[in-house]
Amino acid sequence: YQVDQRKVIQCNIRDITERKRAEEALRESEERFKVLHNASFGGIAIHDKGKIIECNQGLSEMMGYSRDELLLMDGYLLIAPDSRELVKNNVAADFEKPYEAFGMRKNGEIFPMMLEARSVPYKGKTVRTVEFRDITERKQAEEKLTASEVRYRRLFEATRDGIFILDAETGMIVDVNPFLVELLGYSHEVFLGKELWEIGFFKDIAASKENFLELQQREYIRYEALPLETADGQCIHVEFTSNVYRVKHHKVIQCNIRDITERKQAREQLLKALEELKLSNAELEQFAYVASHDLQEPLRAVAGMVQLLQKRYQGQLDERADEYIRLAVDGASRMQTLIKDLLDYSRVERRGNPIKAADANEALKYALRNLETTIAEQGAVVTSDSLPTLDADATQLSQVFQNLIGNAIKFHGAQQPQVHVGVEKLADAWRFSVRDNGIGIEPQYFERIFLVFQRLHTHSAYSGTGIGLSICKKIVERHGGRIWIESQFGQGSTFYFTIPHRS
Numbered sequence: 001y002q003v004d005q006r007k008v009i010q011c012n013i014r015d016i017t018e019r020k021r022a023e024e025a026l027r028e029s030e031e032r033f034k035v036l037h038n039a040s041f042g043g044i045a046i047h048d049k050g051k052i053i054e055c056n057q058g059l060s061e062m063m064g065y066s067r068d069e070l071l072l073m074d075g076y077l078l079i080a081p082d083s084r085e086l087v088k089n090n091v092a093a094d095f096e097k098p099y100e101a102f103g104m105r106k107n108g109e110i111f112p113m114m115l116e117a118r119s120v121p122y123k124g125k126t127v128r129t130v131e132f133r134d135i136t137e138r139k140q141a142e143e144k145l146t147a148s149e150v151r152y153r154r155l156f157e158a159t160r161d162g163i164f165i166l167d168a169e170t171g172m173i174v175d176v177n178p179f180l181v182e183l184l185g186y187s188h189e190v191f192l193g194k195e196l197w198e199i200g201f202f203k204d205i206a207a208s209k210e211n212f213l214e215l216q217q218r219e220y221i222r223y224e225a226l227p228l229e230t231a232d233g234q235c236i237h238v239e240f241t242s243n244v245y246r247v248k249h250h251k252v253i254q255c256n257i258r259d260i261t262e263r264k265q266a267r268e269q270l271l272k273a274l275e276e277l278k279l280s281n282a283e284l285e286q287f288a289y290v291a292s293h294d295l296q297e298p299l300r301a302v303a304g305m306v307q308l309l310q311k312r313y314q315g316q317l318d319e320r321a322d323e324y325i326r327l328a329v330d331g332a333s334r335m336q337t338l339i340k341d342l343l344d345y346s347r348v349e350r351r352g353n354p355i356k357a358a359d360a361n362e363a364l365k366y367a368l369r370n371l372e373t374t375i376a377e378q379g380a381v382v383t384s385d386s387l388p389t390l391d392a393d394a395t396q397l398s399q400v401f402q403n404l405i406g407n408a409i410k411f412h413g414a415q416q417p418q419v420h421v422g423v424e425k426l427a428d429a430w431r432f433s434v435r436d437n438g439i440g441i442e443p444q445y446f447e448r449i450f451l452v453f454q455r456l457h458t459h460s461a462y463s464g465t466g467i468g469l470s471i472c473k474k475i476v477e478r479h480g481g482r483i484w485i486e487s488q489f490g491q492g493s494t495f496y497f498t499i500p501h502r503s
């Protein structure tokens with residue numbers, strides 16, 4: 001402007017740092033709002049009497065309408081027809097708590113949602129906001145849970161185990177199932193709301209608070225054969241198990257009671273029968289021993305006499321008489337062998353040596369020495385693994401080896417007999433094997449061959465009385481083990497037996 005004919009320029013400088021900052025902050029906050037607006041997982045709308053005037057991206061995504069479609073749309077179109085009345089009423093009443101209603105997407109799909117309305121002051125007016133939340137997944141999970149709760153409830157009610165549930169803090173009984181009521185004969189009311197130690201018949205389980213402490217602290221407890229008294233004074237035996245688990249932040253104890261009276265009785269009967277069997281076995285053994293022992297004497301006399309008869313009168317009588325005498329001598333000597341075998345069999349228990357550390361290699365060597373002639377005659381090849389030292393009756397172990405290897409050589413086929421003695425260490429036992437390349441056995445005879453005097457061949461085809469394997473079985477069982485055979489008919493057999501480890 002002019003001052004005294006001279007032109008001057010006035011420059012005003014205003015510090016607008018603050019304003020710039022404020023603008024910047026506003027822009028940033030708007031940006032942030034936009035991010036929030038679009039990133040929120042649910043849908044949000046501002047409406048004016050039901051007309052949507054603003055909404056976020058989440059609502060678009062949830063409902064399947066574009067933002068432009070939503071703006072100025074009647075908000076009730078987002079609500080499933082069945083829920084519209086409820087929503088309208090809530091809007092009219094300015095209801096501000098979350099509530100469930102059904103929504104409807106653009107494609108007509110109905111889904112459960114949670115709505116929450118709020119009145120927000122805006123430029124001197126009040127606007128209404130609504131938050132939409134899709135709760136399909138939560139509903140599904142809830143339904144699943146209810147289904148599984150129903151299933152478990154049914155189990156609880158139908159099971160033939162008595163179950164009661166305790167509050168782990170107080171020891172109070174919170175639930176009992178119908179079978180427990182039936183089992184013990186007391187009514188529901190007797191149990192519910194009582195503390196465990198108030199109930200007399202649990203006295204052996206948890207009547208005292210100390211026992212309850214144990215129930216509380218150990219996750220799992222099992223008692224077997226606890227006696228319980230029922231309402232009518234009967235004593236039943238139960239198996240008791242308890243499990244501790246959490247329901248939300250609350251610890252509960254579930255106790256299961258199973259009536260095992262019958263099982264116990266059956267077990268007792270079985271034990272009794274076993275005891276009787278043992279006794280009668282022992283008697284039988286005693287009988288076999290006495291009989292074979294006492295039969296030996298007169299048999300020796302008969303055999304001696306017929307042999308004498310043969311020696312003196314052979315060729316002096318007629319041919320038929322010679323044949324009779326020969327048959328009598330033969331029969332007597334066979335009978336002597338049978339009786340000797342029977343005696344050996346009955347002596348497995350009574351003549352057994354104590355079971356103590358024994359070197360199986362030595363036992364095998366001893367057996368092979370006894371078989372020397374047979375091995376040489378048959379040209380057999382016997383090989384073996386290195387065997388362990390184990391707890392056994394060395395003499396009897398050697399007897400088992402001798403019988404099994406003897407058989408493996410005796411029942412050879414066209415090939416040169418080859419026998420291998422193997423061993424394997426199992427978790428609870430040594431498992432020995434005697435494998436041959438002989439004639440083999442058909443599966444239907446796998447059990448029978450271990451019985452006394454059971455043979456698969458005639459005396460003329462293979463010698464023997466059929467006692468060897470029964471003796472092996474008896475010896476192995478005396479050691480607490482098992483014996484069995486695996487075989488391919490015509491290709492060879494493997495006999496297995498176990499000798500358990502002793503601790």
Ligand code: ADP
Pocket residue numbers: 403407408409411436438439440441449450454455456457463464465466467468469470493
């Ligand atoms: P024995 O050898 O005196 O006949 P065992 O009790 O030892 O009596 O055997 C019973 C039967 O089992 C034998 O007669 C034979 O038929 C069969 N057997 C045993 N060992 C073998 C084997 N290694 N291979 C084939 N058969 C066998």
